[in-house]
Amino acid sequence: MDGSAYTAGAFTGHATNDEVVTIYELFEEDGKAYATLSYQFAWPTITDPDGTERDYIKYPGTCVPHDYAGFSDVVTGMGWSKAGAISYVSEPYKAKIPVNMHVGCMGLAPASHDSVDSIPPMPTGGNLDDKRIGKGTTMYYPVEVAGALLSMGDAHMAQGDSELDGTGIETSITGTFKITLIKAASFPEPWMGVLDFPLGSTTDEYIVHGFTETDYLETYAANPGDIYGASSIDKAMANAYTQTRKFVMAAYGLTEDEANTIITQGIDFGMTQLVDGNWGVHAIVPKAIFADGRQGRRALSAKPGKWTRRKLEAAMKATKAAHARA
Amino acid sequence: MDGSAYTAGAFTGHATNDEVVTIYELFEEDGKAYATLSYQFAWPTITDPDGTERDYIKYPGTCVPHDYAGFSDVVTGMGWSKAGAISYVSEPYKAKIPVNMHVGCMGLAPASHDSVDSIPPMPTGGNLDDKRIGKGTTMYYPVEVAGALLSMGDAHMAQGDSELDGTGIETSITGTFKITLIKAASFPEPWMGVLDFPLGSTTDEYIVHGFTETDYLETYAANPGDIYGASSIDKAMANAYTQTRKFVMAAYGLTEDEANTIITQGIDFGMTQLVDGNWGVHAIVPKAIFADGRQGRRALSANTARKLKARQLETPVADLALSKDTVHWGFFSKLLEPKLTIASGETVVVEMASHHACDDYDKMVKGDAGMESVFEWSDSVKAVSRRGANGSGDGVHVLTGPIYVNGAEPGDILSVEIVDLAPRPNAEGKTYGSNAAAWWGYQARSDKVAGAALASHM
Numbered sequence A: 001m002d003g004s005a006y007t008a009g010a011f012t013g014h015a016t017n018d019e020v021v022t023i024y025e026l027f028e029e030d031g032k033a034y035a036t037l038s039y040q041f042a043w044p045t046i047t048d049p050d051g052t053e054r055d056y057i058k059y060p061g062t063c064v065p066h067d068y069a070g071f072s073d074v075v076t077g078m079g080w081s082k083a084g085a086i087s088y089v090s091e092p093y094k095a096k097i098p099v100n101m102h103v104g105c106m107g108l109a110p111a112s113h114d115s116v117d118s119i120p121p122m123p124t125g126g127n128l129d130d131k132r133i134g135k136g137t138t139m140y141y142p143v144e145v146a147g148a149l150l151s152m153g154d155a156h157m158a159q160g161d162s163e164l165d166g167t168g169i170e171t172s173i174t175g176t177f178k179i180t181l182i183k184a185a186s187f188p189e190p191w192m193g194v195l196d197f198p199l200g201s202t203t204d205e206y207i208v209h210g211f212t213e214t215d216y217l218e219t220y221a222a223n224p225g226d227i228y229g230a231s232s233i234d235k236a237m238a239n240a241y242t243q244t245r246k247f248v249m250a251a252y253g254l255t256e257d258e259a260n261t262i263i264t265q266g267i268d269f270g271m272t273q274l275v276d277g278n279w280g281v282h283a284i285v286p287k288a289i290f291a292d293g294r295q296g297r298r299a300l301s302a303k304p305g306k307w308t309r310r311k312l313e314a315a316m317k318a319t320k321a322a323h324a325r326a
Numbered sequence B: 001m002d003g004s005a006y007t008a009g010a011f012t013g014h015a016t017n018d019e020v021v022t023i024y025e026l027f028e029e030d031g032k033a034y035a036t037l038s039y040q041f042a043w044p045t046i047t048d049p050d051g052t053e054r055d056y057i058k059y060p061g062t063c064v065p066h067d068y069a070g071f072s073d074v075v076t077g078m079g080w081s082k083a084g085a086i087s088y089v090s091e092p093y094k095a096k097i098p099v100n101m102h103v104g105c106m107g108l109a110p111a112s113h114d115s116v117d118s119i120p121p122m123p124t125g126g127n128l129d130d131k132r133i134g135k136g137t138t139m140y141y142p143v144e145v146a147g148a149l150l151s152m153g154d155a156h157m158a159q160g161d162s163e164l165d166g167t168g169i170e171t172s173i174t175g176t177f178k179i180t181l182i183k184a185a186s187f188p189e190p191w192m193g194v195l196d197f198p199l200g201s202t203t204d205e206y207i208v209h210g211f212t213e214t215d216y217l218e219t220y221a222a223n224p225g226d227i228y229g230a231s232s233i234d235k236a237m238a239n240a241y242t243q244t245r246k247f248v249m250a251a252y253g254l255t256e257d258e259a260n261t262i263i264t265q266g267i268d269f270g271m272t273q274l275v276d277g278n279w280g281v282h283a284i285v286p287k288a289i290f291a292d293g294r295q296g297r298r299a300l301s302a303n304t305a306r307k308l309k310a311r312q313l314e315t316p317v318a319d320l321a322l323s324k325d326t327v328h329w330g331f332f333s334k335l336l337e338p339k340l341t342i343a344s345g346e347t348v349v350v351e352m353a354s355h356h357a358c359d360d361y362d363k364m365v366k367g368d369a370g371m372e373s374v375f376e377w378s379d380s381v382k383a384v385s386r387r388g389a390n391g392s393g394d395g396v397h398v399l400t401g402p403i404y405v406n407g408a409e410p411g412d413i414l415s416v417e418i419v420d421l422a423p424r425p426n427a428e429g430k431t432y433g434s435n436a437a438a439w440w441g442y443q444a445r446s447d448k449v450a451g452a453a454l455a456s457h458m
Helices: A074-078 A190-194 A224-229 A233-252 A256-266 A306-325 B074-078 B190-194 B224-229 B233-252 B256-266 B304-314 B357-364 B369-375
Strands: A020-029 A032-042 A102-108 A115-117 A138-142 A150-156 A173-182 A199-201 A205-211 A268-273 A280-286 B020-029 B032-042 B102-108 B138-140 B150-156 B199-201 B205-211 B268-273 B280-286 B327-329 B331-333 B340-342 B346-352 B398-405 B413-423 B432-437
Touching: A020 B256, A020 B357, A032 B256, A074 B357, A102 A138, A102 B413, A115 A224, A150 A173, A150 B346, A150 B413, A173 B398, A190 A233, A205 A233, A233 A256, A233 A268, A233 A280, A233 B233, A256 B020, A256 B032, B190 B233, B205 B233, B233 B256, B233 B268, B233 B280, B256 B432, B327 B331, B340 B346, B346 B398, B357 B369, B357 B432
Parallel strands: B340 B398
Antiparallel strands: A020 A032, A020 B432, A102 A150, A115 B331, A138 A199, A138 B413, A150 B398, A173 B346, A173 B413, A199 A205, A205 A280, A268 A280, A268 B268, B020 B032, B102 B150, B138 B199, B199 B205, B205 B280, B268 B280, B327 B398
């Protein structure tokens, strides 16, 4: 790209709406894929081919008629125009973000409404925006309508937990999916009978998804859009906890008291996304901590092994030395 | 331990306060250390040697006069007694928790008060309860009093992020610490001048700690205990964000716009603890993403076009290719006509379009027939005219599908295994993505560094 139309450093003519778009470019180093910042621009006021102004990035698909040298006239030819020149940063900081392709929005059609907004996540999945929903992960969705009606889109090159500024590195991808129907009459796993949220599973972990409202389509049945004014991490965390408790009790046959202490010591809670109205908190359930849990484990510690002996000897030595000093 | 005094399974005589203690035991397997549940008991009502009842585990140091066979009479001899027999679970589920020893409470004496409660974390550290504060981590604390006055304790064998039920696996340990003073007159790192929170650092990461109140001793100066009634994850997250933004801007010389997009793509936020009054949210800052960030990185991708073209050839033929006819825009609906019907167990290849592709049409749409079909819109044609749930709204996600699975009925579960995800290079063999620091982003809820808030559009 020719940088002649750009200013280096901070924006000079920042638009009043203060929305900044960063274009990322994929690159490769030592056989690994990364994304780095290519350039940034401040969102201009744009008029679409039908004559409507698009002040903010709230109408995806809006085409930006760029000013930079070499940009074609296709977008202008389609009928898009803008109010003034676009302010660019041509040489942004070249952060090196490891590529972690994932599917931001994948799920099944819900039964409760004829059509629903694709932004807030729901029991049948949808816009979870969890960076773990990538290659090697299997998602389990409760089916609510005949045929399940699976759709997917909103791919990201990468994203951190929270999707802080509103979007991941939005990109287009081709995915390969293996799709398996599990009939209610013969669920092979005990947790399947209590699944009322989209569950992720990898070789090593289950991923439990909690939201501000477990089923916002039920809570706000008449006006589902009300969820946008009710976003709360505190409520999402409370739901992530109760869903995780229910899941591990069902999956491993735990009592509630066992579930609480094991969740506390072995399970991490993190921010999934804080931008999709129905905010998400996830729990990472490592499968290994539940290996053979109903077997006696005490036999394993009958004799202290190398690790324990080394630690204990060092500790005893330190304690003795302290006593000697005193 | 003799299990004769125990009941297996759930507690029979659960105390009204419902507090359950789990004793863990360390064990070893294949050279790695784990903790597993040894036994559980319900907290009884205990009377201390001075005659005061201790109903809850709120007075640590209370000694439990146990009933189980083999327990010595030392505790009873010291003068501790209890109201009734203790209810035990002798064979709890033997979870295998990887040992991750860390120091729950370590920090410096604050200047603002003569003495402060050790529970809520503060700018000089204290009870962070972050499981990352273990071997290999260096903590940086701002010094507020002469001599710094460092103390530590509250060790844990392990803990998950959130410390959900109130305590980690509390244990006693011996630690070895290397302590270095960094004088303000000669701070070697630019972030040191803005440090007003306890920062963690490992070989690979910085750990930024945000709290419900960055300095609860200032917010609740007269009654610091008021923090217990004000706990909030939402506020802790807002502070974790602004502290992280400040830290990466200072550490790497970023603009605010660079900081926001890089935080969004590369930094994870998680629950540290939700139990210490001043609740904590942390940010994990991977150091590698900032390596050589002011150097041109474009040279590194000189080879990319060729490699990606080679990769493109390997992309399988799509079962659902992108076009205006295979997508629906901004909604899910049970009324949509299926675009593909499959049997359970099939593997399908699906192309997915980014709804942000027109942020730069030339780089992400032009020359790609599928993408051009989806995004065609002129004064005479709007290829995908229905956008949003009610057809007139501002629909967001371009979704490919729906895929109808034969035999699926309400109550079943659909499993979708992601076998592969491949980028969609443009006609030049390059792949781009777009990130919008948008008006609905979390960053828009905080004041900008310069002072003006974005929130006016919300």
